[in-house]
Amino acid sequence: MATAVPVERDAVAEAFPGPVREAGLPGAVVHRTGGGTDVLAAGVGPALAAASTAAALTAAALDGRPYGLVVSAGIAGGFAPHAPLGSLVVADEITAADLGAETADGFLPVTDLGFGTVTHRPPETLVRAAATASGARTGTVLTVSTVTGTAARADALRARHPRALAEAMEGFGVAEAAAAHGVPVLEVRAVSNPVGPRDRAAWRIGDALAALTEGFGKLAPVLESWNRHDHR
């Protein structure tokens, strides 16, 4: 599991039983839960999240115990009315929303420029199982490098990504690292604030962290069973 910051890591780790052991790796510090699930505070933003996740994946592979699944997890902004505060979202698409070029005719994704990818799709069966177990909504989760702070920007994102339920800052970076290692990815987000005009008084970070712990309590058996069976 790759979260951005330590409070998210601890909220996720709380859902997995047993003591947590810290393992320092080159480029990442992993918290190893009793059940064998590793949780990592990978940093804020797609670049640091990708670098830290790649470090953990490489260390595990060199240690002869490669990961079978990578999960990007944490709090997020939710697009009203589909993703209210405190709700849980599982991504069926993880999309980099601002990776591309601005033109006089609008935004062009990097794929239209002939490079790379802008969307990773988690395995459908895993998305379905995770949503059923946790009661989460499924849809696109956007990755942005700049938190949306105006209604105009929120509307532009909605117009470009009508299936978007949430935006956060790490999913696409985590997914790129997982893809480079040939490992499937999932993104799970708890909504802490609405996407739109900046209003720090509207944040419900405590509620979102509690929703993350509750959600992962329900997801843990699904993720562990996915890991036990080789889906690669």
Ligand SMILES: O=C(O)c1cccc(C(=O)CC[C@H]2O[C@@H](n3cnc4c(=O)[nH]cnc43)[C@H](O)[C@@H]2O)c1
């Ligand atoms: O200062 C602000 O206006 C502001 C508004 C929302 C979030 C932030 C953060 O610095 C948190 C970034 C952190 O949390 C995730 N996150 C949570 N809400 C959002 C959001 O609406 N848009 C993008 N990211 C969000 C994100 O994944 C980061 O890890 C500041």
